[in-house]
Amino acid sequence: MDSHSSVIFYRKRCKSRMWLFYLLNTNYRTMKKYSLFSALLVICLSVQQIFAQTTPVVLPGFTAYADPEEKDVEINSSNGVIDWTGNNNTINFYFHAATSGKLKVTLQARSDAGSKVSVTLNGMTKIVSIPNNNEYTDISVLQTTISKPGFYTITLKGIEKSGKVYADVKGISLEGPATKDIQFNPKSWRRSASVHLNYPVPEGKNVEWFYGEIKVPEGEDKLGTYFMSCGFHRGYFGMQVNGPAERRIIFSVWDAGTEPDKRSNVKYEDQVVLLAKGDSVYASGFGGEGTGGHSHWLYNWKAGETYRFLMHAVPVGSTTTYTAYFFVPEHHEWKLIASFRAPKDGKYMGHLYSFLENFSFENGHLGRKGYYGNHWIKTNTGEWIELTKAKFTNDATAKAKDRLDFGGGSENGWFYLWTSGFKPANAQYGDIFERPAGGKQPEIVLPRF
Structure with a gap:
């Protein structure tokens, strides 16, 4: 082969190799792109499959709470969050996640002229x-990973609005593996669970007198709370927070019969009769949650102080007269609250208990706690017996698992009860608590009339 032919052959071979290299390189790049596309496709399909495997759950709008107060917004039992006009508060939804995993959040909302709202969950915020x-729209908000079981809060905050409201919120939809065994309140009943201490009485003892004390820690005296000290089979006696500037000592006794709402429907012979009441005490009938005789005294009790309650029962024939006294520390004396005669009774006090109740819907997310202690009974024979054991129970809200945040126990010589705050329960229905005996019966000198 001459030199000219050699050069031509070399060039052709080089071109062939270059062409082969080009083909190989092109195929590699194509395969690489195809592999990347395939991987992304697989990821997308996997994510879709993850969310498709779970049924969405909806947190109803009517279960939300506003902080710091329900102002410039209405949380309606039928329509959820409506008339949200102010941005000095946040709208909060609560749930308990039992399973870790992905969670997708979708807002079911509308506005009157367009707006922007921030949504925060698990440390992530999206606007x-x-x-x-006019219709509610499903608005995809964010995806997050729930790393551990526990209570979580979805917080909405108004950012911008062109019209009157930031948003009407019908609900929040949740999808993903983290919804497995998720717990939330599905009902418009926004009060927290009521919790009780039931005090066993030695068999064969007739309870003529029932004494108890309450101390509420500072900051736990939330609006709409009833701290009840001396409850029995026909009534209850304790103290309430009724308004920003109103607190009460309250005593009530139920009528006989089964009328649930209207006292006017109760036969006269089944009605509780008011026999006496203390100075400045208001007394009347009541209905709505059973019917009976009600009394209360406006008294500005204070958190951190200890208050004393005393019940007296006198059975005569088929009736029993129940009388409540409250010790006024400023006056160093016992005050008569009221005395009611209960028909179709004729026995001493039974089913002794205390309770903690949240009776306000608007702040059913706020925690409250009370200490209950130094409970004693005095029998009809004059024997004083200290009550140092209590059985923990709760209401229908807890039994239905609509709320999981409640508990009680014994500490520092007192029993205690708490409810709300969306933190884990520390007691179960039927738990038995004990406190150390003080050993000193109460000294009681009642006023003479």
Whole structure:
């Protein structure tokens, strides 16, 4: 082969190799792109499969709470969050996750002229636009990973608005593996669970007198709370927070019969009769949750102080007269609250108990706690017996698992009860608590009339 032919052959071979290299390189790049596309496709399909495997759950709008107060917004039992006009508060939804995993959040909302709202969950915040629409729209908000079981809060905050409201919120939809065994309140009943201490009485003892004390820690005296000290089979006696500037000592006794709402429907012979009441004490009938005789005294009791309660029962024939006294520390004396005669009774006090109740819907998310202690009974024979054991029970809200945040126990010589705050329960129905005996019966000198 001459030199000219050699050069031509070399060039052709080089071109062939270059072409082969080009083909190989092109195929590699194509395969690489195809592999990347395939991987992304697999990821997308996997994510879709993850969310498709779980049924969405919806946190109803009517279960939300506003902080620091329900002002410039209404949380309606039928329509959820409506008339949200102010941004000095946040709207909060609560749930308990039992399973870790992915969670997708979708807002079911509308606005009157378009707005922007921030949504925060699990340390992640997104700002979403709420369209102007008469109908509710599903608005995808964010995806997060729930790393451990526990209580979580979804917080909404108004950012911008063109019209009157930031948003009407029908609900929040949750999807993903983290919804497995998720717990939330599905009902418009926004009060927290009521919790009780039931005091066993030695068999064969007739309880003529029932004495108890309550101390509420500072900050736990939330609006709409009833701290009840001396409850029995026909009534209850304790103290309430009724308003920002109103607190009460309250005593009530139920009528005989089964009328649930209207006292006017109760036969006269089944009605509790008011026999006496203390100075400045208000007394009347009541209905709505059973019927009976009600009394209360406006008294500005204070958190951190200890208050004393005393019940007296006198059975005569088929009736029993129940009388409540409250010790006024400023006056160093016992005050008569009221005395009611209960028909179709004729026995001493039974089913002795204390309770803690949240009776306000608007702040059913706020924690409250009370200490209950130094309970004693005095029998009809004059024997004093200290009550140092209590059985823990709760109400229908807890039994239905609509709320999981409640508990009680014994500490520092007192029993205690708590409810709300969306923190784990520390007691179960039927738990038995004990406190150390003080050993000193109460000294009681009642006023003479």
